[in-house]
Amino acid sequence: MEQNTQSKIGQQEQLRKVLLSQERPPKAGAVSASLTFGWRALLKIKYVPEQLLDVTFFPVMFTLMFTYLFGGALAGSTSKYLQFLLPGILVQTVVFTTVYTGVALNTDISKGIFDRFRSMPIWSPSPLVGALIADTFRYGIASVIVMILGLILGFRPNGGLSGVVLGIVLILIFAFSLSWIFTVIGLILRTPNSVMGVSMTLLFPVTFASNIFVDPATMPSWLRAVVDVNPVSVLTTAVRGFMQGTIDIGEVVWVLVASAILIAIFAPITMYLYRHKR
């Protein structure tokens, strides 16, 4: 008993010392704070490596299914179709993965840790920017996995390594920008599941009414008009261009403009909602 009291007093003395010893560090900069949040998000992969499986399961399934089930019918031969499909599958994979950004944000907010972040003296968008940086890293991993699968199945990019890398970078830029839509959804809706549901409902038509799976030349003209202006189509065309070595700079510019517009609209909305959440 006496020993207990002794150790209790010792503990309190130690705590007092720890509280009084410290010097106040200088405020963390915006970049450092964002990267710290990015580090936090990446740590989650360490504890829940399955989330990388989620990211890769669907693209692998889609690639195999479309190539072998429909490839012959759609393009004459499976290997010919794969050349067409693979850049599109990369786009689809990453676009769908952006949904998790909104889901993760919503989960965080419902857990209350965001109250702490929001009450800290840090650059206020840094938790979001950091999460997006980490997500972009995950999209990169997903892209590499799909690309390796494609190469094994017989994808042969004429654009060479640089074409592949530039194509992936373009996808990542677009995905980073697109994520801000899902942060908005993540901040508005109440539960992670509803975020998932709404986001998927939005994304399915957008990815299927695009040129990812089939050449729009075969579509009725009204649908073709829609497909042609779909940013996902524009991105897919540009990525194909990079990977097949037939890149048209105009298409790249369009993707970058679309990305900038997405950020310009949805980042401020996100920040407004974030600051005024409840």
Added chain:
Amino acid sequence: MNSSKPNSNYSELAVEASGLVKIFSRHRAVDGVDLAIPKGTVYGFLGPNGAGKTTTIRMLATLLKPDEGSAKILGHDLIREPGAVRSRVSLTGQFASIDENLSGMENLILIARLMGYTRKQAKTRAAELLSAFGLEEAAKRQVKKYSGGMRRRIDIAASIVVRPDLLFLDEPTTGLDPRSRNQIWDIVRVLVGTGTTVLLTTQYLEEADQLADRIAVIDHGKIIAEGTSGELKASVGSGVLHVRLLDREKRSGAQRLLSERLGTPVHLSNDPAALSARVTQTERVSEALGELAKADIRVTDFSLGQPSLDEVFLTLTGRPAVEKTSKESHA
């Protein structure tokens, strides 16, 4: 307290709020709260579930914008200088405000890095805190595998990586076992000893009584009483007199006499030889006991107890303080 100069920049008050209001879709969750919390003290916010404690704290921590009213935190205007406020306060929310997927160590490093420590300093600081909070052995474990008491401690540790001038603790011990509760109380006492002002909310009357220098009793978004725990008790009456008689046959006689002398109703207890009465003026107690002796009613035992804060709450609101219910409101 209301007479303190509102414009002076230097203030002995850590929190100075007037007329804070927060309305959630026409429901006035906080309905005109005034506060004057002296620096270096523990201030207790006592009220049942849904009273508006969390909402008030969230406003004071810059998380919610008040719909009406104004406040100064450590001399900084809450609305105009939220950045300055944030750099001096810290919040431990009602529900885990740490990342349960990360280990205790990683959580503290995260906060330390965000507060501006270098990677190396952050590690040192995290290790120091873990050891001071008795969490060394759990350093590498994910927080979701911690017990309730350990979670609360790591949450508080995260709030004091850089010691704040003002710490908000929202229901720090709700749901904890007595031992863990005592550990949290000790931590709060040490913190205040180092100069931090603590604003804590609680549904436990005993906790406010034990820790807080001053207490505000809040109900339906309004502060219905404020003062030291002694003052609150005194406002209700000085206490309760319990008497036990040698001869239970004489109880009705004793009841009449006591009630005449004390001027308050006298209750017959379950014990057939015992009675109790509320006392408004302590002087009358000895007179009343003297009367009993004169009437040859012999007393084996008596005590004059202070009213508990439970009784305070009952008197102020006309209903008992609701202990934690199963239906917790979120946010």
